[in-house]
Amino acid sequence: MVNDSRIIIHCDLDAFYAAVETLHHGFDEAIPLIIGSDPENGRGRGIVSTCNYAARKFGIRSAMAISEAWRRCPGAPYGSAIYIRGSRGLYSRASRKVMKILKQPAEFFEQASIDEAYLDVTEFVNQDWDAALALCRNLQDEVLESIGLSASFGIAPNRILAKMASEINKPRGIFRILPDELGEFFEGRDIREVPGIGKKRATQLYEWGISTIDELHTYGELSLSRITGERFAAWITRVYEGRTSSEISPLRSRKSIGKETTFNYDRDNYQEVLENLLSIVRRVMKSAREIGVSGRLAEVKIRYTGFETHTHGRSIPVAMNDDEVFTSLAEKLFANNVQTGKKIRLIGFRLGQLDTPTSKQTRLMSIIEEE
Ligand SMILES: [Mg+2]
Structure with missing residues (x-):
């Protein structure tokens, strides 16, 4: 199985918008930075678009009311947090530079969003999973040194696993899932970590006492399909067995x-x-x-x-x-x-x-x- 699997990399930039603003304005990374609508000294009615890791430590999240963010981390003159509106031009310019670097070793390349890309590097690394790991380290260094941005990488035999892997050691993480380690990877792993399992589906499964991916699999496709419907049961079985798509193409996104x-x-x-x-x-x-x-x-x-x-x-x-x-x-x-x-x-x-x-x-x- 190891020999005929593709080697897929998913790269996801860490707190991308906040990182670009920090770089551009020369902000201190340790100071909470909140990008979103005008907080109007805590009376603002808009929401947080995104924030840096320092702000996340206070529980601030995307889509939170900006007034709630202000309550947790006030800006001047009441506190030290920085509130800005964000500037789209900056983001697309930075993104373009990153994508240029990521594209080089990829036989197939797919930019999935402004700060995310999939690379099929199977041929480039000559089907060597250790070489893929080294490649990710190089790409991570290059993105940091030449652009100043931090990125996380996931390496796996297909798209969905690569995406899950890139989340594991964030920020500045690299995580690899080998084709023969899937069972081990899924053991005890929360079902919410699978992209495509949303809040509603997770709540439904929790109610049946299923909270991890291996439990989901132990349940069996047939029994599961009675709870979730056949489509979901068949899909999650394919995910567990590593049979989901590894096709990387710009047309997918x-x-x-x-x-x-x-x-x-x-x-x-x-x-x-x-x-x-x-x-x-x-x-x-x-x-x-x-x-x-x-x-x-x-x-x-x-x-x-x-x-x-x-x-x-x-x-x-x-x-x-x-x-x-x-x-x-x-x-x-x-x-x-x-x-x-x-x-x-x-x-x-x-x-x-x-x-x-x-x-x-x-x-x-x-x-x-x-x-
Ligand atoms: Mg990101």
């Missing part, structure tokens, strides 16, 4: 790529709006190429004064990711559909019906073979 701009005042200079649209298209195509996907559907979104919104789309027969193809498509879609006489509030572009550019790879492969 992405259905489309889109960007849009809201103007600071409504525009009726259509040439200017078109130029904005074309620069959005180029940014979308750049993301597509970075992620390693191409698309067949071009969609232009126009929102007029008063929120009236229209999307206009067109498909091409083969998935592509070239600037020229999509700028000219977007230009046509805009010119043919824009309602002159109305002012435009927002313009956007979306690349859909994504695909991996296999044709290009095939072409590249045949070039290499010819040489």
Whole structure:
């Protein structure tokens, strides 16, 4: 079994938003940092988006009321905690740099979110699980040294196990689950640690006296299916036996790529709006190429004064990711559909019906073979 399993790495950056802000502003890591809406000296009505580890020590969590966070850790002048709103541009820039590093050793790469990625490194490490461990140490050092961010890694024979493993020694952790150690790994492990088992499902299982994954398995798929339904029972059995997916593909995490701009005042200079649209298209195509996907559907979104919104789309027969193809498509879609006489509030572009550019790879492969 060891020989034919894939070696999947899941990388998850530690308290990513807080870490990026800390780095950018030169904050002290030991001081609680809370990113979210304005606390208004404890009277704020919004919520916490995220926070650093120092704040987590006080029990502050994502989605907690910002007033509750303030009660636990007040900011100036009542306390030393730092409250900020957060800045999206910073995060995507940092993320792009990290992904560039992670992508290098991966035969298949999938960015799952702004701070998470899956890598299939089976070929790169020549199916050697010790080499995979060493690789994670190197990647972890490189991300820390060149970008200043801390990351955790999980190594396992499939996606879900790799994701679970990356949580184990967080922050700055590395944890490996070998294919023949699954039983040992699941023993006594809380069912809530399985991504996909939510609060509701866990409560249901606790009520039946099942709280760990090995208990879940001991129960047996048939008996379990009477409690949870067949689908869940079959799925968790596959998880326990290590038979869930190890396929890493950018298409799993992405259905489309889109960007849009809201103007600071409504525009009726259509040439200017078109130029904005074309620069959005180029940014979308750049993301597509970075992620390693191409698309067949071009969609232009126009929102007029008063929120009236229209999307206009067109498909091409083969998935592509070239600037020229999509700028000219977007230009046509805009010119043919824009309602002159109305002012435009927002313009956007979306690349859909994504695909991996296999044709290009095939072409590249045949070039290499010819040489
Ligand atoms: Mg994270």
